[in-house]
Amino acid sequence: MKGHGVILFPMPFQGHINPMFQLANILHAKGFSITIIHTQFNSPNPSNYPHFRFYSIPDGLSENHAVPSDLNHIVTLLTTLNSNCVTSFRDCLAKLLSVNLEDHIACLITDALWHFTQAVADGLKLPRIVLRTSNVSSFLVFTYMPFLCEKGYLSAQDSQAENQVPELPQLKFKDIVMFERGDLGRLRQFIAIVVQETKASSGIIWNSYEDLEQEHLTKCSLYFSIPVFPIGPFHKCFPASSSSLLPQDQSCISWLDKQAPNSVIYVSFGSVAAINETEFLEIAWGLANSNQPFLWVVRPRLVHGSEWLELLPNGFLEMVGERAYIVKWAPQQEVLAHPSTGGFWTHCGWNSTLESLCEGVPMICRPSFAGPGRIMQVCKPCFGELGLPSGIQVGRGEIERAIRRLNGGEAEGQEMRSESCD
């Protein structure tokens, strides 16, 4: 008997791979057979998914290609991937469609950033559904790009950060100022193609939910005129641990087990964002001076020009002692669900934000270029003061105060914690 099959094509970055594989598991649980086409770069581990079929395509990148941390290079990499993969993806997809006799392939689901796949799907008469891995409101900002550019708002000064954009009062300049730091022309062009090819698709799946983004979902439906499916948060159905590209250090869970309830501040800036040496040291001192226990994810090369922890001052680790635990990569969902975790200092990547919201963990927000600028609306009720655009240096005193307020301010911390999405 013929079943229903779906072919999925994830963008090969951690924050995109996780939701795509979670979606694949959700669809599989609904009875769909799953085929994954993936790049050789950052390829998933098929042995974690014996129930899926995997096809690897050449992507033209060198074996040791790293994920860049600055916006210009990310746009370059995304543009390169979109042009390098056209032929290999089309050939693979055409072959799969021609030989797949058991399953009727219902559609192709690709990350929104794989814009070239719309033309390929059209050519093969296969419906394409887009998965947008970030939040709805940040995608709306993409659709405002031509207007924001025309008005010169993308070059706003940091001093204007708190001002509202006159024509779009729901936006503050700090929510969009991050675009200024990239090569605007190329970024604009890339975003314009992504929006255009999403408009040409058969629908958008969001890792979000109506109660959180109702107003923006309505606007999106009007703008794109295609069905929208806000079926998140995906991680509540399937955890992301099996699609982790880096090994998750489980030892931090044993350390968390020894800490008092709601006492630990968890610090992680996701898989892409990087910081400079000054920021790194201010964070280190802010954490140390807060006198709270902290679990800090310092990814290898998180700090520009440094391999791991070598920039920490001599004696720092001895001084913080048992109160600190530093890992290269954590089992984040488990950490956020742990009773000892009292707060999350995050770069506001959408996966991290959802994972934290769903566990009722209050956040200190330091949005990064790759994260959703409009996330500020979500974070504000949790913590406004550290909601600064990336690039603005936050001092150790400010960090210390934020952590104390989050963990120490009883009434405030309680109130923040009660805002979970369960």
Ligand code: UDX
């Ligand atoms: C980026 C963007 O920030 C995000 O907005 C976009 O939607 C996808 O690309 P990233 O910067 O990596 O992603 O952040 P985030 O979206 O938070 O994703 C990180 C993922 O890695 C989360 O699922 C998190 O649970 C996981 N993670 C993070 C770990 O498993 N261990 C860690 O130590 C840190």
